[in-house]
Amino acid sequence: MIYLWLLLLHEVSFQLLFMSAAAIGILRKYRLHITKQRVLILKAFMSTERSLDLQYFLHEHAYPFERTTVFRILKLFTKKNIVYRVCAYGSDRYLLLQNGKRKSTASGRSTFVCTRCGKAITVDTITSPTIKIPKGFTRSDLEIIIHGLCPTCKQ
Numbered sequence: 314m315i316y317l318w319l320l321l322l323h324e325v326s327f328q329l330l331f332m333s334a335a336a337i338g339i340l341r342k343y344r345l346h347i348t349k350q351r352v353l354i355l356k357a358f359m360s361t362e363r364s365l366d367l368q369y370f371l372h373e374h375a376y377p378f379e380r381t382t383v384f385r386i387l388k389l390f391t392k393k394n395i396v397y398r399v400c401a402y403g404s405d406r407y408l409l410l411q412n413g414k415r416k417s418t419a420s421g422r423s424t425f426v427c428t429r430c431g432k433a434i435t436v437d438t439i440t441s442p443t444i445k446i447p448k449g450f451t452r453s454d455l456e457i458i459i460h461g462l463c464p465t466c467k468q
């Protein structure tokens with residue numbers, strides 16, 4: 314029993330260690346200074362499928378982050394395309410882009426936003442809709458936001 318517990322503990326710490334290494338790897342790739350806060354924020358994104366926001370880091374995360382620090386890091390990560398920002402019901406939510414399957418493509422990005430809890434997840438866009446742009450305007454990005462209920466809220 315104790316052995317099993319130790320094995321489990323080892324597994325958890327190994328996972329944490331692995332995530333730290335992966336987070337540091339991402340920061341290095343983007344030539345960003347490695348700070349404890351940046352690693353912690355990246356790790357939080359890497360350990361979840363859902364969107365995270367400023368409120369999460371200020372009230373739910375175990376580390377006592379400062380508002381301005383989180384704000385600056387999220388802004389930096391967005392600029393570097395490490396995370397992607399989606400505005401849902403007046404609050405900005407962020408999703409990790411560096412996940413292989415969650416890469417943003419030239420065809421645009423699609424996000425599903427739950428109208429009840431505000432959770433946001435990225436969804437694959439199979440075909441990008443053809444939208445006629447008025448004369449003189451140039452399209453640089455396309456963002457599709459689907460509103461609905463997540464499995465938890467649907468119950």
Ligand SMILES: [Zn+2]
Pocket residue numbers: 427428429430431432462463464465466467
């Ligand atoms: Zn929901």
